[in-house]
Amino acid sequence: MSLTNGLKTDRLDLIRSHLYANGFSSIQDIADAVGASLATVRRDLQVLQEAGAIDRVHGGARIAEGTSVELAFQEREKRQLAAKRAIAAHAYELLSPRTAIFLDAGTTVLQLAKLIRINPIPLRIFTNGLIVAQEFINVPNLEVVLVGGQLRSENASLVGPQAEAMLESIWFDQLFLGASAISNDGAIYSVDSAEASVNRKMLARSNSKFVLTDSTKFGTTATYKVAPLSEAKLITDDGLSNEWRTQLEKAGVETLFADQGAKS
Structure with a gap:
């Protein structure tokens, strides 16, 4: 794995962790939390959505409904x-x-x-x-x-x-x-x-x-x-x-x- 890909993986993990902890968040809130640009966060959210990890909703994102059991716990x-x-x-x-x-x-x-x-x-x-x-x-x-x-x-x-x-x-x-x-x-x-x-x-x-x-x-x-x-x-x-x-x-x-x- 290249250094760039490694950094991207870390950022994706940070985004998931932020959404687990905070629930629905705006793109700006996510960008502030992970220290990335709005454009970068939008691309990351697209990757996470395609993987089924998150849902894009109303100008932001949340953890996909399929993980609701873990969230409820x-x-x-x-x-x-x-x-x-x-x-x-x-x-x-x-x-x-x-x-x-x-x-x-x-x-x-x-x-x-x-x-x-x-x-x-x-x-x-x-x-x-x-x-x-x-x-x-x-x-x-x-x-x-x-x-x-x-x-x-x-x-x-x-x-x-x-x-x-x-x-x-x-x-x-x-x-x-x-x-x-x-x-x-x-x-x-x-x-x-x-x-x-x-x-x-x-x-x-x-x-x-x-x-x-x-x-x-x-x-x-x-x-x-x-x-x-x-x-x-x-x-x-x-x-x-x-x-x-x-x-x-x-x-x-x-x-x-x-x-x-x-x-x-």
Whole structure:
């Protein structure tokens, strides 16, 4: 590859990254972001459009609709980010070297995966999350196993009978599980039946179980029940209401509170 082509490839990557981070952008905004002329950006956008990576719309561009799943996951990842990072930091302190852990596909658990990538310790990691697994590419001291199954695009996770059959033959020292909702009945809920089913199997195959979820998920509802929250220990942020704290105490749920201020 020539130097010129290399620079062009880098610029195309910059344009894609800018559109991922900012959504629809005008040609001028893109030119300012990547340090190129308007004419150059127009040519680059044509190349990206022909490759199916972007859509040209209304004097600017956006990521192509076909990548909306990744974008949706990224948007969920950004919500309550300070709380998620604080929860993940608390969970990281509970890890023990040379143990087998399972990380589910949730966005809070993803923050734990990012911490493990930055500060790796010897672990055998199992996950059904594609984006979670990507965090561990070329990271030393980790043995990583991606659980197979049917792809659930909405969460970039692998679910279904094949995933559950694989889980049936493995035992985990620790499970770190996210939650779509914690309903007023004190149970974990999911928006997807297959996700709920594979989550139940994770719980059944783990010694120490931790639910990682921020305080905004409490008092919300989703369709499919996973399990009572009392089946696991809970790690949440210090923004949880006093009413919920009392309810959890009465239900005997061991709860660990992460300080958002310390990790924001």
